[in-house]
Amino acid sequence: MRRPSSVELMLLTVILLWALNLSVTKYILEHGLEPLSYATARYALAGAIFVTLTLVAERSRPSACSSARSRSSPRCSEWHSGGSG
Numbered sequence: 861m862r863r864p865s866s867v868e869l870m871l872l873t874v875i876l877l878w879a880l881n882l883s884v885t886k887y888i889l890e891h892g893l894e895p896l897s898y899a900t901a902r903y904a905l906a907g908a909i910f911v912t913l914t915l916v917a918e919r920s921r922p923s924a925c926s927s928a929r930s931r932s933s934p935r936c937s938e939w940h941s942g943g944s945g
Contacts, residue, residue, distance in 0.1 A: 864872070888898055 885898070889895060893901075
């Protein structure tokens with residue numbers, strides 16, 4: 861039996877999240893929260909997760925202006941000085 865590829869695992873994850881989202885949303889709206897407060901909490905959580913994943917991904921990737929050679933270029937020196945002219 862072959863192992864599933866990373867693409868197949870990502871697709872399965874999306875399907876599971878969509879299915880869970882539908883069930884959880886229906887339950888929450890029937891048993892408690894108002895739609896606007898639920899949407900606010902949901903988008904705030906999604907934003908926090910996105911910011912966290914972005915910060916982790918950006919820390920592991922070297923900057924285009926990180927080497928001494930590229931820092932001497934006009935674009936990078938402008939970026940390091942904090943101004944545009």
